[in-house]
Amino acid sequence: MAEPILQARDVAKVYAGFRALDGVSIEVAENAVHAIIGPNGAGKTTFFNVLSGFAPATAGSVRFRGTEIANLDPAAIARMGMVRSFQINSVFPHLTVLDNVKIALQARTELSRRLLASPRVTAVLDDPARAALDAVGLDAERELLAVNLPYGHKRSLELAIALSQDPAVLLLDEPTAGMGVEDIERTVGLVKRIAPGRTIVLVEHNLRVVADLCDRVTVMQRGRVLVEGTYDDVRNDERVVTAYLGGGHH
Numbered sequence: 001m002a003e004p005i006l007q008a009r010d011v012a013k014v015y016a017g018f019r020a021l022d023g024v025s026i027e028v029a030e031n032a033v034h035a036i037i038g039p040n041g042a043g044k045t046t047f048f049n050v051l052s053g054f055a056p057a058t059a060g061s062v063r064f065r066g067t068e069i070a071n072l073d074p075a076a077i078a079r080m081g082m083v084r085s086f087q088i089n090s091v092f093p094h095l096t097v098l099d100n101v102k103i104a105l106q107a108r109t110e111l112s113r114r115l116l117a118s119p120r121v122t123a124v125l126d127d128p129a130r131a132a133l134d135a136v137g138l139d140a141e142r143e144l145l146a147v148n149l150p151y152g153h154k155r156s157l158e159l160a161i162a163l164s165q166d167p168a169v170l171l172l173d174e175p176t177a178g179m180g181v182e183d184i185e186r187t188v189g190l191v192k193r194i195a196p197g198r199t200i201v202l203v204e205h206n207l208r209v210v211a212d213l214c215d216r217v218t219v220m221q222r223g224r225v226l227v228e229g230t231y232d233d234v235r236n237d238e239r240v241v242t243a244y245l246g247g248g249h250h
């Protein structure tokens, strides 16, 4: 089997004596769409924080393309090609949709030291920024202020910001959270469209979305991996059914 693009081994995260992660190991295959699911409080977000460098692991190893990244900061991990898409908070509400993506692109280039780089200078970022917006279906809204986008489109902008970094691995934290049926469908279509040639790891509560998108599913419970397999494997697993029933999840 090819080497996994992302590999976590025995990852632990302890908060004041509480083991939010208690020896988590997973392997993510290159170009897979891999879901991390589990009842509330299972440790999914904490695990994402560790993978993306936002919360250093207390113990264990995280390898990206064979390189240890457990002690790197988020910017270093992003430069290596693993980018996390946040919920909304990476969006500047009073900038236009286009400028939001351009700022993210600018941060990656030598223009980053020129905070107030002139429009003439940053014009070179127009095309790549518009390509990222086009990929999420937002190009027509590029001159709107981000604050004026409807919720689902704000989430798409968020995705465009992550995509503009051209990540090999994209970490999506609950990409359909808070969405109505229409936006969920649009987001699923969008993830399918951007998935070829990338690896996508997502935390997702909506099991229909997981069934539709994901090649592999890791189920977590109380800081540990409970089961891993295809969606069909895990949905029929007694332990998973029990975990969800016992976990206060609906």
Ligand SMILES: Nc1ncnc2c1ncn2[C@@H]1O[C@H](COP(=O)(O)OP(=O)(O)OP(=O)(O)O)[C@@H](O)[C@H]1O
Pocket: 015, 018, 020, 038, 039, 040, 041, 042, 043, 044, 045, 046, 047
């Ligand atoms: N910064 C922190 N300090 C203390 N405890 C924390 C911290 N972050 C998370 N925890 C605890 O770790 C456990 C796992 O939380 P986490 O948010 O990772 O779970 P989750 O699976 O993402 O849950 P949800 O589905 O509700 O988002 C919880 O009991 C939570 O209270």
